[in-house]
Amino acid sequence: MDNLTEAQQLQQQQQQSLQIDCLNENTNSNSDNKNSKTQREQERGGGGEKDMGHIGGNSIHRSSSRPQLDLSGAAIQGNFEERDPTILLPNQSDDISHLALDIGGSLIKLVYFSRHEDRPVNDRIKRTIKERLGISNGSRRSYPILGGRLHFVKFETTNINECLDFISSKQLHCGGMDARLWHSGVSNENAVIKATGGGAFKYADLFKERLGVSIEKEDEMNCLVAGANFLLKAIRHEAFTHMEGHKAFVQIDHNDLFPYLLVNIGSGVSMIKVDGDGKFQRVSGTNVGGGTYWGLGRLLTKCKSFDELLELSQRGDNRTIDMLVGDIYGGTDYSKIGLSASTIASSFGKAISENKELEDYRPEDISLSLLRMISYNIGQISYLNALRFGLKRIFFGGFFIRGHAYTMDTISFAVQFWSKGAAQAMFLRHEGFLGALGAFMSYEKHGLDDLMVHQLVERFPMGAPYIGGNVHGPPLGDLNEKISWMEKFILMGTEITAPVPMSPPGTTGLGGFEVPSSKGDILRSDASKLNVGVLHLVPTLEVFPLLADPKTYEPNTIDLSDPGELEYWFTVLSGHLPDLVDKAVASEGGTDDAKRRGDAFARAFSAHLARLMEEPAAYGKLGLANLLELREECLREFHFFDAYRSIKQRENEASLAVLPDLLMEIDSMDEETRLLTLIEGVLAANIFDWGSRACVDLYHEGTIIEIYKMSRKKMQRPWRVDDFDAFNERVLGSGEKKPCQYKRALLFVDNSGADIVLGMLPLARELLRRGTEVVLVANSLPALNDVTAMELPEIVAEAAKHCDILRRAAEAGGLLVDAMINIQDGTKDSSSSLPLMVVENGCGSPCIDLRQVSSELADAAKDADLVILEGMGRSLHTNFNAKFTCDALKLAMVKNQRLAEKLINGNIYDCVCRFEPAC
Amino acid sequence: MDRNGVMEGELEGKEMNKCVEEEVSHLALDIGGSLIKMVYFCVSNNCSVHQGILSSKGSCGLSNGNANCSVLKGKLHFLKFETTKINECLEFLSSKQFHRNGGYCHGDCASDKNIIKATGGGAFKFADLFKEKLGMTLDKVDEMDSLVAGANFLLKEASREAFTYMDGQKEYVQIDQKDLYPYLLVNIGSGVSMIKVDGDGKFERVSGTSVGGGTFLGLGKLLTKCKSFDELLELSHSGNNRVIDMLVGDIFGGMDYSKIGLASTAIASSFGKAVSEDKDLEDYRAEDVARSLLRMISNNIGQIAYLNALRFGLKRIFFGGFFIRGHAYTMDTISVAVNFWSKGEAKAMFLRHEGFLGALGAFMSYKEDGLTDLMAHHFVEQVPIKPSLCAGGSLNNSSILEDVNENGSIECTVQLSN
Structure with missing residues (x-):
């Protein structure tokens, strides 16, 4: 290339382009640039806003009203896989595959799928690029892919009507909102919903009556295993260990996943040896499970709900009711067999010898004692079964756990103690949804099963069950709902984050063993509850092919598990927040509506930050990249699509x-x-x-x-x-x-x-x-x-x-x-x-x-x-x-x-x- | 159902009278978290002290020919108190003048007269109390050592000690002494210890659980207001756990979950029904609660025991400890659990003197001090005897079965080396 020619051409073009304002100033010396910048700013203040939708915001804005249009388009063209969610449309029975249920004795777990809102894409450019890159449509995949979101919702079984209302309002039983629009007037007499859990039998008639759909029962074990296999493969940081209040996410090598022991703690406990997809055997179980905790707990404490009971345990001191080794040995250890004075020799053993009635014991203490007894017992039996079959990994799932720190600590401790550190208890973030997910997977023809692997990105919208274990009802879809929910949430916020006094650390243990020591006052009432986000299925995402070692690749350079680091970045982000809100509000024209959304965004993001500060692993593994992304997601959630436009x-x-x-x-x-x-x-x-x-x-x-x-x-x-x-x-x-x-x-x-x-x-x-x-x-x-x-x-x-x-x-x-x-x-x-x-x-x-x-x-x-x-x-x-x-x-x-x-x-x-x- | 009475106050008088007639020899204690177990040896009135080689029964087979040794013939008595009522135990000891007599008939062991072998946590905890009230020193014997020694002794020396219990059928098991080891000893006290026994004095505590007898009584008391273990057991006898346990059939609408081998009557979740129904504690029958509790705990112990036996390749599992008390339903549940999980390959076995393993073991430890020698070889159980005098009160209970004398005294001889 000839430099001179290039420069000359440049000059020519500059002259041709004089219609671009201010160019003349720039060709001069830069001395008056400051003025000209200000001037330009003024000139563009309004103009910039007027055409702001041009680049992208507008199309996003319209997204809520666009699906019909887009889809009809897609149906005609049928070319672009990215925007072709129509595979579910023509066939009604396929539509129903948007929803699956796990109806347990105490909770109904619901998994449903929603299409992605259409993303603004410039198809013409994209198509051209594709042609240049030599990508032809359909060469990579022979069928269209459904992009969308998997939502997780739970209801109490006693409030089954809420669940039915929810399904009905979202029209999930006939393919979702959009389907209703497309199929308005079409009856769904032959509609089928896949469901598992005991209630699938019990409530089949109710579903028929209320929603006009039939429940198709799926085998419970099949579902559990399918759900667990799916989660372990498809979600990167699904499994974690929990020791002494500390969570550590475990990278599961998909090629080395099997065999494992799956311990599902529902009302009772099933222990399943899983050898592969669809290959499993129920090898053991115990009747002392979540139902025992809740059942006995209810009788003993008059708690009205499982969560209330669990909550009580946080403030308990089981020394008042458990017989410790020290109680028997007069405060001394039985060190010969490794029992220290503070370990539990006999659960509820103290209730024997004192002249106390039930009323004389604090419900908190009873709850804790019960919780430890049952958790430890499950951990012990699980380990013995893992040992028996030579299984290295034990995954615990089911609704008993609920991300409750002490429960997990106790189970982990039992496994670690008995295995002398050789085996580890692992937990699943979506623990409660194994069955429902499995039922969802059991649909044929929804085209999701193969694709889901590696392609899910988890998001944490404010409407999702934000406070882990609690049953929150439906995730919010509507922006207005979201904002008012956020406003309400702020009122509760102080309660939620307020520290709860803990029992002194290191007081108890189960089965004659040391208690897993807790971090004491660091643990909060909701400290370890897991947040289950919405899983975004983006079928077009894949691993960057030039990575030298994708398996060991870790994007984050800064690991926020270091508390100092975490605090620093939280301070940075918090400090940056007001400026960001200003920009965001301004980008939407500074209207009252924008201000209200801006407030809600600030609160929501602050709440996320506060939550993460308390429990860094609340949303899975946390790196700086995740934190920055969370902020962007949060902005989008409150419909700020481009604050810096x-x-x-x-x-x-x-x-x-x-x-x-x-x-x-x-x-x-x-x-x-x-x-x-x-x-x-x-x-x-x-x-x-x-x-x-x-x-x-x-x-x-x-x-x-x-x-x-x-x-x-x-x-x-x-x-x-x-x-x-x-x-x-x-x-x-x-x-x-x-x-x-x-x-x-x-x-x-x-x-x-x-x-x-x-x-x-x-x-x-x-x-x-x-x-x-x-x-x-x-x-x-x-x-x-x-x-x-x-x-x-x-x-x-x-x-x-x-x-x-x-x-x-x-x-x-x-x-x-x-x-x-x-x-x-x-x-x-x-x-x-x-x-x-x-x-x-x-x-x-x-x-x-x-x-x-x-x-x-x-x-x-x-x-x-x-x-x-x-x-x-x-x-x-x-x-x-x-x-x-x-x-x-x-x-x-x-x-x-x-x-x-x-x-x-x-x-x-x-x-x-x-x-x-x-x- | 048979019922082994805890030594109640009103029995003491009777007891004392009877025992006063006999010469009380060595005594050992196992002071647990909930119960105090006592073993003592009474020289029978009709059985004089034999100097020399043989007892009158001629079954001792003494081999050392020590001219200085004396052979006592008498009975080993087994007795228990609630730990909370330790004063009753102290009174009993005081009344029997153990501390005066030094526990020994011949006064030739004066230096040891105020020493009593004791095991269990309470041996530490109550040491001062014994010293203060009775001037007795508790010589602490390791609990596990005692348990194992007691079990080994019983399994080797006492005939018809071990039995299986299934579907109400009790069957004695003949133990081949040469093929006794290794076995798993599950001692169910307040908590549960699981010990792999490889020989005399060769053992390892391999597992345990805090869900034991203490849990049964503790939770049971809170739930039913029962005052005693036996009362609770009694209640459970007439209970129906289906009222409160969630069965497989409850979940699957009365059907089995046969695919995984669960019958509709299997318990899916202990106390699981207490969850979903709008009932409070008062709305449940105490009997049903007790039954459910008993099944939960027995089943759990049976399962953990089996898994541990499996882990170490142990064919035999012996269950002992005071939780069992010869209670048929308890044994049945444990047996069923072991049978279920082992698919019939393993059998739970029980010991007639289940509650006294530790105390017996402590008693055996006297031999280490050279005061008594060859104890083990000289215990000869002559008859699977009449009910213990000390537990005689329970004879009045109409529910006592023919084989009630679970903790009956054992007639035996003791050789003392002088």
């Missing part, structure tokens, strides 16, 4: 305005200087980040270009992590080493504005010039001011106006389909240029988990031999330690002092340029 737009425009100057400057350099300048530019431009407090403060002090220039000036090598020379050598060669001709580079981009426009685009351009195809990888959904895959084509198109290289590449990559430039003209010479493409990464978070990327990205990655990760979220918070099978470059400016110290032993604004040759 106007800011992004403004910054994109400002940056695009100075891009020609920059390109000209770059083009005047020699090869080596140019590469360095471009990398410097990426690092410098990465300073623009609304996710960083420090940077937000910076914004108040200068214009974008000023900051960029200042930032670039500061970029003096050596950087804190500086592998530039290695990268330089690889790209340009040195001595006898030949330059490496990359075939295709994947650029994971970060922020809008200067970051993408002045940092990554020029780098992409350089790669294109060097004969490398470039794929820009951007978010599917907005997160902070990150640029999205939907916004990129427009940005590229705009940049292409100033640069021929970009224009031809963008045309070749099909990015200009939607832009003003006529595609027909472009395609003529597209063959002469390598393509610049855009793919969505499948996520809506500032970070990226490479185990779940879009299938387009996975496809694009197949021919790629260079991965560039840019920005803190994707290259530091996550993936800092990720290894790839191709060369990888990680570029970021560290905009957080603590992270800088921790990760690179440096300071804020230090830079990371990490180059790692292919593994």
